[in-house]
Amino acid sequence: MTAAGWETVIGLEVHCELATATKLFCGCPNAFGDEPNTNVCPVCLGLPGSLPVLNRRSVELAMAVGTALHSEVRPSTFHRKNYFYPDMPKDYQVSQYDQPINVGGHLDLPDGTRIGVTRAHMEEDTGKTTHVGESGRIHGADYALVDYNRAGVPLVEIVSEPDIRSADEARAYVNELRAILVAIGASDARMEEGSLRIDANVSVRPAGSSVLGTRAEIKNLNSVRSLGRAVDYEVRRQIGLLEAGEKVVQETRHWNEDAGRTSSMRSKEEAYDYRYFPEPDLVPLAPSDEWRDAVAAGLPVLPADRRRSLAAAAGVAADDHAVVTVVALGLDDLVAAAVADGADPRLALNRAANEVAAAHVAPADVSATGFTTVLVMEGDGRLTATQAKQVLAEVLAGGGDPVVIAQARGFEALGADALTGVVDQVVADHPGEWARFKDGEAKLAGFFVGQVMAATQGKADGKAVTARLRELASR
Amino acid sequence: MVHVAVLARLALTDAEIDEFTGQLAAVLEHAADVAALDTAGVPPTAHPLPLVNVLRDDVVRPSLDRDEVLAAAPAAESGRFKVPRILGDAP
Amino acid sequence: MRHEWAPVTAVEIAADVRAGRRSARSVVEAHLEAIAAREPELHAFNLVLHAEARGAADEIDRRVAAGEDPGPLAGVPVALKDNLATRGIPTTCGSRILDGWRPPYDATVVSRLREAGAIVVGKTNMDEFAMGSSTENSAFGPTRNPHDPSRVPGGSSGGSAAAVAAGFAPLALGSDTGGSIRQPAALCGVVGMKPTYGVVSRYGLVAFASSLDQIGPFAATVADAAALLEAIGGHDPLDSTSIAGPAPRVSGVLGDGVEGLRVGVVRELTGGLDPDVAARMNEAAAALAGAGAKVDDASVPSVGLGLSAYYLIATAEASSNLARYDGVRYGLRVDPGPESTGDVTAMYGATRAAGFGPEVKRRIMLGTYALSAGYYDAYYGQAQRVRTLLIRDFEAAYAQFDLLLSATSPTTAFALGAKSDDPLAMYLSDVCTIPSNLAGHPAVSVPFGTGDNGMPVGIQLYAPALGEPVLFRAAAALERSAPR
Ligand SMILES: [Mg+2]
Numbered sequence A: 001m002t003a004a005g006w007e008t009v010i011g012l013e014v015h016c017e018l019a020t021a022t023k024l025f026c027g028c029p030n031a032f033g034d035e036p037n038t039n040v041c042p043v044c045l046g047l048p049g050s051l052p053v054l055n056r057r058s059v060e061l062a063m064a065v066g067t068a069l070h071s072e073v074r075p076s077t078f079h080r081k082n083y084f085y086p087d088m089p090k091d092y093q094v095s096q097y098d099q100p101i102n103v104g105g106h107l108d109l110p111d112g113t114r115i116g117v118t119r120a121h122m123e124e125d126t127g128k129t130t131h132v133g134e135s136g137r138i139h140g141a142d143y144a145l146v147d148y149n150r151a152g153v154p155l156v157e158i159v160s161e162p163d164i165r166s167a168d169e170a171r172a173y174v175n176e177l178r179a180i181l182v183a184i185g186a187s188d189a190r191m192e193e194g195s196l197r198i199d200a201n202v203s204v205r206p207a208g209s210s211v212l213g214t215r216a217e218i219k220n221l222n223s224v225r226s227l228g229r230a231v232d233y234e235v236r237r238q239i240g241l242l243e244a245g246e247k248v249v250q251e252t253r254h255w256n257e258d259a260g261r262t263s264s265m266r267s268k269e270e271a272y273d274y275r276y277f278p279e280p281d282l283v284p285l286a287p288s289d290e291w292r293d294a295v296a297a298g299l300p301v302l303p304a305d306r307r308r309s310l311a312a313a314a315g316v317a318a319d320d321h322a323v324v325t326v327v328a329l330g331l332d333d334l335v336a337a338a339v340a341d342g343a344d345p346r347l348a349l350n351r352a353a354n355e356v357a358a359a360h361v362a363p364a365d366v367s368a369t370g371f372t373t374v375l376v377m378e379g380d381g382r383l384t385a386t387q388a389k390q391v392l393a394e395v396l397a398g399g400g401d402p403v404v405i406a407q408a409r410g411f412e413a414l415g416a417d418a419l420t421g422v423v424d425q426v427v428a429d430h431p432g433e434w435a436r437f438k439d440g441e442a443k444l445a446g447f448f449v450g451q452v453m454a455a456t457q458g459k460a461d462g463k464a465v466t467a468r469l470r471e472l473a474s475r
Numbered sequence B: 001m002v003h004v005a006v007l008a009r010l011a012l013t014d015a016e017i018d019e020f021t022g023q024l025a026a027v028l029e030h031a032a033d034v035a036a037l038d039t040a041g042v043p044p045t046a047h048p049l050p051l052v053n054v055l056r057d058d059v060v061r062p063s064l065d066r067d068e069v070l071a072a073a074p075a076a077e078s079g080r081f082k083v084p085r086i087l088g089d090a091p
Numbered sequence C: 001m002r003h004e005w006a007p008v009t010a011v012e013i014a015a016d017v018r019a020g021r022r023s024a025r026s027v028v029e030a031h032l033e034a035i036a037a038r039e040p041e042l043h044a045f046n047l048v049l050h051a052e053a054r055g056a057a058d059e060i061d062r063r064v065a066a067g068e069d070p071g072p073l074a075g076v077p078v079a080l081k082d083n084l085a086t087r088g089i090p091t092t093c094g095s096r097i098l099d100g101w102r103p104p105y106d107a108t109v110v111s112r113l114r115e116a117g118a119i120v121v122g123k124t125n126m127d128e129f130a131m132g133s134s135t136e137n138s139a140f141g142p143t144r145n146p147h148d149p150s151r152v153p154g155g156s157s158g159g160s161a162a163a164v165a166a167g168f169a170p171l172a173l174g175s176d177t178g179g180s181i182r183q184p185a186a187l188c189g190v191v192g193m194k195p196t197y198g199v200v201s202r203y204g205l206v207a208f209a210s211s212l213d214q215i216g217p218f219a220a221t222v223a224d225a226a227a228l229l230e231a232i233g234g235h236d237p238l239d240s241t242s243i244a245g246p247a248p249r250v251s252g253v254l255g256d257g258v259e260g261l262r263v264g265v266v267r268e269l270t271g272g273l274d275p276d277v278a279a280r281m282n283e284a285a286a287a288l289a290g291a292g293a294k295v296d297d298a299s300v301p302s303v304g305l306g307l308s309a310y311y312l313i314a315t316a317e318a319s320s321n322l323a324r325y326d327g328v329r330y331g332l333r334v335d336p337g338p339e340s341t342g343d344v345t346a347m348y349g350a351t352r353a354a355g356f357g358p359e360v361k362r363r364i365m366l367g368t369y370a371l372s373a374g375y376y377d378a379y380y381g382q383a384q385r386v387r388t389l390l391i392r393d394f395e396a397a398y399a400q401f402d403l404l405l406s407a408t409s410p411t412t413a414f415a416l417g418a419k420s421d422d423p424l425a426m427y428l429s430d431v432c433t434i435p436s437n438l439a440g441h442p443a444v445s446v447p448f449g450t451g452d453n454g455m456p457v458g459i460q461l462y463a464p465a466l467g468e469p470v471l472f473r474a475a476a477a478l479e480r481s482a483p484r
């Protein structure tokens, strides 16, 4: 994407809501979509006199994130980050500052590119503010309404090194991170529900330079697609400025999805001074070796290793698009089960990466038996590719036995013998075309397949028809 | 001091700013002994107790009744706390 | 001060009520009468809970009649500092900014007192957000010293100290961040004790400076203070800084005496005392020696740095703790007016400017400054290192001594208004009490005679962390040897 002569430098800050039952410091439910201000208590409302008590599960999930990212899991402390904003009940955020729980680490993209991880620290989420007014936007709003259900939900903020070099890499990083977070059960990582949120630090520099350019921090990236678009826009904007002899200003910029551009967020800019100091209401975390080992031992096989296994089974490269998709969606167990039961590995991989993925069904809700049966039926010619897709769609939508579904749709009737009979009859009915075909007019194969399809109401497998034609012609 | 008052969200009068500036200078002068102390090698004490790893189980406890919560608020609307318009994004 | 019809001690009341010799209701009525007689003059309370107290007393009497255990403090009236959250009952912290706020929950100490059978008779006046040493910084007007109403009761828990001194309740709770229990106890002639940090849960104590705050007892006698500490102390899972284990057992050791105990008089805190206070301190040391203790001079060299370190740490934490009073979720909201930008930031500024009094604003400003960019290391960071030095000095002293001793306050109770215009002079009232908060150690103030003006003098005893048993043992001995 980057114009010749320039290099793009991107670092990402990803806020991930942890999949705990309760909030970070109180027993209120950590739930999305409930009625406003129903999951609140003295602690997460910051009522005078209330005190935080740290959720053990959130610590374990944060340690799991760090372990999966090859970070060093260290003793840590919480600080207060002081600033006023209505979505923060205490007007400070409890966050980890100079002693975060996870330090260093890396994430390998499917193509093997290694992106460094600076840190992955714990902090509390804020509430949600709705701006009310004619425009529905922050500017020009008449007033705002605040819901504290999200206030105090546990977050891990994963900060990458500025190792990302393109919008594609940024997308790949987020997709891989999301796959890891889902795989280890740390988060549902749903960007549409805000449980994964991304800020991008973007700068450009002359190709070959090792000095970092001035960066802009882009906020309001609500999807991986927005991330890619925003990075592309911002890179063009910055190169444009620099090529015009102007300077990039270090600032926070807001991505506007509709307009397809970033804009400066500076209002009456006040230099932030967060006055960090150690949170006196909490004590330090000092995970023992045993605890760290237990967390590491509890981690499942990570996506990179799963891609390697799947790619080996299907005989494709580890960064094959279908492999990446299947692992990202957690469908690799489904594919492995089908292959073990006799399905063609490539076919299983592609059906999972395309048809199953498109159905947006949770992996646990996909019938492995149904999936396998469809693939086996397709593999031995009982179903055409088109028929197999239709049967699979029905299996995914509501379940059911593929054999029954195929029968109900009238798909199953045309076995290999019946097909041979139809092809032979069509050949006998068209001697002139057959002679020309035998003489080498190969495109007439299409004519015969069409005739067979017409005679069978489309139930014939095109490949099988072609094979029978070749067989007859070679006699 | 004006910057400090802005950080602290205190709309002080000019008279208050003047008064506090003088008084804070006196207190900080008294604190000069602390500021000037050679503390090389002395670790800070953030906390009088040597406790670590104080944790609770991830078990849901009852939340408060929303009506009671919002009844305490200076203004509320549609189940939410109502505040004057916000001019800037959160940092 | 005590009305003749009021029973002498909490321990006696509880014993009588538990045995059915006296009804809790009659105890409550006697104390409400005492309150009616002198409260208008003293203003110890922000709120007296007549109906609630009578209802709770009747419930205790019903339990006694039914043969149920009514708890160790059955029928004992207790006054609560108004920074302890009480469910459904206004909790003001002496501030306009909490106007109308009724907490939806009880502080842990309040729940424990109710379970122990104690009867909450009211919420006591205090310096706003516990910032002060005279209770003149209350938004609701000052409290006066029962021994001489032209004088202050000390602070910030002045209402609780005055309530006990005036016989309004045999027991009261206060909070102590830099001496706010011990100094008013000394000035009002009652016992006031700050436990080891973490012995009493802070859950429901509206925070001033979280790493220094502790709730503790006021009582007319050491034995009553011991009973109250036993009722409120012990681990609380709602406070991460709560120490594991039960409350310290202190009532059983009160008669053990001080024979053989090593008591050190803190040399660095003997200067700067009023001569009459210094004289009582020396007499107290001599009295303990007379009772068999080995008394000698002790040195805690960095104690002189304590005051500055304290004001930097306490105000820094306070500036953050008090940020939440912003007019959004509870309490006061002030409209910034038509000339303002009318946005939420303007509302914050107007609300906080109108809702906080001058001392609170002053400390928020100091704390914000001490934490702000460029000053953190010089002020807050340095103060935390002084804290380390002080703890090391105490450790060295406790290698030689079981207990330390000093005056509680350099002066006896001063006249209202005497120090209002000079914050630094007021801060110096706390010079002897602050070191225990910085170290997290327990300390107690015991009445010991009077000054030249006839006002009470308090003597402070300190012990190392979790040294409550030896502290109470010595406090009881000192009480026995005090002039009457
Ligand atoms: Mg963050």
Ligand SMILES: [Zn+2]
Residues within 6 Å of the ligand: A023, A026, A027, A028, A039, A040, A041, A042, A043, A044, A045, A152
């Ligand atoms: Zn909560």
